[in-house]
Amino acid sequence: MSQTVDRALSILPLLAQGPADLGQVADRLGVHKSTALRLLRTLHEHGLVYRQQDQRYRLGARLIALAQEAVENLDVREIAHPHLVRLGEETGHTVHLAVYEDGEVLYIDKVESRYPVRMYSRIGKPVAITVAAVAKLLLADLPEDERRTLAAKLDYPPYTPRSTPNAAAFLEELATVREQGWATDLGGHEESINCVAAPVRGADGRVVAAMSVSAPNVVVTAEELLALLPLVRRTADAISRDYSGHTPTKEQR
Known part of the structure; x- marks a missing residue:
């Protein structure tokens, strides 16, 4: 698995525990904030994470819908x-x-x-x-x-x-x-x-x-x-x- 994909997927279990800000995500991944932001933006574009008004990120509705669809099948x-x-x-x-x-x-x-x-x-x-x-x-x-x-x-x-x-x-x-x-x-x-x-x-x-x-x-x-x-x-x-x-x-x- 490529390092970029691995890092992106590592964000999802973190957000499953609750909303997190950019600094928390960067610290958990052990990367610079700019790298964490790039990963979060990509996930956001696909609906897998959502940025709240307080600038923290949480799991997106698309991810929840995919999980539900998978369970039903x-x-x-x-x-x-x-x-x-x-x-x-x-x-x-x-x-x-x-x-x-x-x-x-x-x-x-x-x-x-x-x-x-x-x-x-x-x-x-x-x-x-x-x-x-x-x-x-x-x-x-x-x-x-x-x-x-x-x-x-x-x-x-x-x-x-x-x-x-x-x-x-x-x-x-x-x-x-x-x-x-x-x-x-x-x-x-x-x-x-x-x-x-x-x-x-x-x-x-x-x-x-x-x-x-x-x-x-x-x-x-x-x-x-x-x-x-x-x-x-x-x-x-x-x-x-x-x-x-x-x-x-x-x-x-």
């Missing part, structure tokens, strides 16, 4: 898939990726287990929204009023004795999931299937997808599956980093 499934495959190879269990759309939680990717016993989940089909671990993560991230409205509208099928029985219990579980940053389904949909899940977050910290590892208890016990939670969370963090450019903070996890 990101395909979380494409970014996540190599990570899901790697996790499937490490654990041997079924790995899912799901998103929330139009009131439903849908699987958008799946890596099959290496074991003969397979799950009947299908890409593109909705999950059991009141019990699935991925659904709990996605719904827990909704604003409180939206969570309450949705919970009141849902039916609560008694798939198993461990299924979520009603809206009050569901909201309580979502609050726990929101606080702890991960979720489980331990026999809530099928008594023989357990699942642990972690969130994939965007640049704003919001949950854009959820990923999970599932296995029948004839292969591993619930306790053995829960022991994989740190690995599942690290994988979700890696996907978040590739998707958003940021690693989720401790508060977000």
Whole structure:
């Protein structure tokens, strides 16, 4: 990369921290003010920085628009898939990726287990929204009023004795999931299937997808599956980093 381009790009992270004057930019780059001014003028011409009335510079609207456009065109499934495959190879269990759309939680990717016993989940089909671990993560991230409205509208099928029985219990579980940053389904949909899940977050910290590892208890016990939670969370963090450019903070996890 040429020195001029390198210096110009170095200005953007500086201004992302807040407006800066010419002297501050020159000091950060280690260049004369005339060089810094020339770089700032070029960035200004392209709409990447903006000079305020107080003569300080901030990030320009064009840069923000480009960032938004880039985010809208990101395909979380494409970014996540190599990570899901790697996790499937490490654990041997079924790995899912799901998103929330139009009131439903849908699987958008799946890596099959290496074991003969397979799950009947299908890409593109909705999950059991009141019990699935991925659904709990996605719904827990909704604003409180939206969570309450949705919970009141849902039916609560008694798939198993461990299924979520009603809206009050569901909201309580979502609050726990929101606080702890991960979720489980331990026999809530099928008594023989357990699942642990972690969130994939965007640049704003919001949950854009959820990923999970599932296995029948004839292969591993619930306790053995829960022991994989740190690995599942690290994988979700890696996907978040590739998707958003940021690693989720401790508060977000």
